[in-house]
Amino acid sequence: MQNELLKELEARGFINQVSNIDGLNDALNAGKITAYLGSDPTADSLHVGHLVPVMMMRWLQKYGHKPITLVGGATGRIGDPSGRDSGRPMMTEEVLAKNVAGLKKSFSKFFKFGDGASDAIMVDNYDWMKNYSHLDFLRDFGTDFTVPRMLSMDSVKRRLDNGMTFLEFNYMTFQAVDFLTLYREHNCILQTCGADQWGNAIMGIELIRKKLGKEAFVLSTSLITDANGNKIGKSAGNAVWVNEDKTSPYEYYQYFRNTPDDLVEKFLKIFTEIPLNEIARLSALQGAELNEAKKILAFAATEIAHGRAAATAAADTAAALFGGGANATNMPSVEIEMNADMGILDFLCAAGLFASKSEARRTIEQGGIQIDGQKITDPRAVIAPADEYKVQRGKKVFLKVMKK
Numbered sequence: 001m002q003n004e005l006l007k008e009l010e011a012r013g014f015i016n017q018v019s020n021i022d023g024l025n026d027a028l029n030a031g032k033i034t035a036y037l038g039s040d041p042t043a044d045s046l047h048v049g050h051l052v053p054v055m056m057m058r059w060l061q062k063y064g065h066k067p068i069t070l071v072g073g074a075t076g077r078i079g080d081p082s083g084r085d086s087g088r089p090m091m092t093e094e095v096l097a098k099n100v101a102g103l104k105k106s107f108s109k110f111f112k113f114g115d116g117a118s119d120a121i122m123v124d125n126y127d128w129m130k131n132y133s134h135l136d137f138l139r140d141f142g143t144d145f146t147v148p149r150m151l152s153m154d155s156v157k158r159r160l161d162n163g164m165t166f167l168e169f170n171y172m173t174f175q176a177v178d179f180l181t182l183y184r185e186h187n188c189i190l191q192t193c194g195a196d197q198w199g200n201a202i203m204g205i206e207l208i209r210k211k212l213g214k215e216a217f218v219l220s221t222s223l224i225t226d227a228n229g230n231k232i233g234k235s236a237g238n239a240v241w242v243n244e245d246k247t248s249p250y251e252y253y254q255y256f257r258n259t260p261d262d263l264v265e266k267f268l269k270i271f272t273e274i275p276l277n278e279i280a281r282l283s284a285l286q287g288a289e290l291n292e293a294k295k296i297l298a299f300a301a302t303e304i305a306h307g308r309a310a311a312t313a314a315a316d317t318a319a320a321l322f323g324g325g326a327n328a329t330n331m332p333s334v335e336i337e338m339n340a341d342m343g344i345l346d347f348l349c350a351a352g353l354f355a356s357k358s359e360a361r362r363t364i365e366q367g368g369i370q371i372d373g374q375k376i377t378d379p380r381a382v383i384a385p386a387d388e389y390k391v392q393r394g395k396k397v398f399l400k401v402m403k404k
Helices: 004-011 022-028 048-062 093-108 134-144 149-150 172-184 193-211 247-255 261-271 276-285 289-306 308-321 344-350 357-365
Strands: 016-020 034-039 066-071 120-125 187-196 218-219 333-336 369-371 386-393 395-404
Touching: 004 016, 004 022, 004 048, 016 193, 022 187, 022 218, 034 048, 034 172, 048 066, 048 187, 048 218, 048 261, 066 093, 066 172, 093 120, 134 193, 172 187, 172 193, 187 193, 193 218, 193 357, 247 289, 247 308, 261 276, 261 289, 276 289, 289 308, 344 357, 357 369
Parallel strands: 034 066, 034 187, 066 120, 187 218, 333 395
Antiparallel strands: 016 218, 369 386, 386 395
16 A cells, blocks of 8 residues: 555655655555755755755654754765766855754754654764764775766766866765664664755665665655756755745745746645645636735745744735735845945945846846836936835846945
8 A cells, every 4th residue: 555645745746766665665654764854054044946855854744754854064074066067165164064053944944853753853964974084984884885886876977077076976975874874873764855866865775785784765856947947056046045044035935926837736736735635726727816826835835934924924015016005014125335326237236136237237228127116217327325225126026225
């Protein structure tokens, strides 16, 4: 009999690959299991691109299983080569500590942590990796990984011609030891991950089999891409962050509110906990009615990440900006130095609305900028100092610009 959790995950479109679907099904039917999801501290927040396996683990907890969230304090010191054409920049200890704290804050938004049987726990792989000397690690695990097997991984093959370092080459061995350690210490039998982590995760299964003679499992999810088909992530420059100090609840809400029509059903299934029969009804809406489904999606996703009060405030702000009549005090805001008249191009770039003056100039010439409801048509216009301006870029971007 197919396990109810697997039915839910399959119906919602989470499952990309499973190392042994029958074995995992039997393990889930036999009782409660422990599973883990890891994230390296390359930034001080999760982003939407991370959330497919996070939401899948949230469902795992809802069905009574125990999640482990792993923050990669050790693997973050190496840098995961998966899906990359160049090495990651090295981070200082201070940056690593800041990022680890930020990831813990992100994870706490999606899981119930505590001491209960199904309560999540959080671990840092630096806690065990720091105890290995280089010689110890080679002695304990060096014979468990063969070079031909490591070279067969996609994350390695795509980097060989671009100068993959020995540092990065070791990444998959660290991740495999993480899985082995969690199996030994917490009876963790399942690793969940994004599709780009499949090869690294499989190495963990192989190591557990070699060291313990036990069966473990990997379940991967599909990756979320933007409208251009690019993976959503920090390095791609299109990240929508989970922590509110990086992306406001309003901006988070607007990301989901602006979901393309053909992705509404997929996003409702993955990023919300709305029942599937209601999702089927919402997904069948057409034309202007589909906008109501997008509002429901945006509210439900924002409520999970930021709470009901923040979701309500974000919805009210959107109603004020796009429909009129509601309070706009929660509009995203930024402070800039403005002690004298500023050219409009400098003003827009200082507010972070554009990366370059040429981009700002093109948008003005195309009629895409309004300040306090007035369209700006001259890229040579001058803005006088004021306590606050309401700036609109295009139809969907609003920003309150305030003087420091």
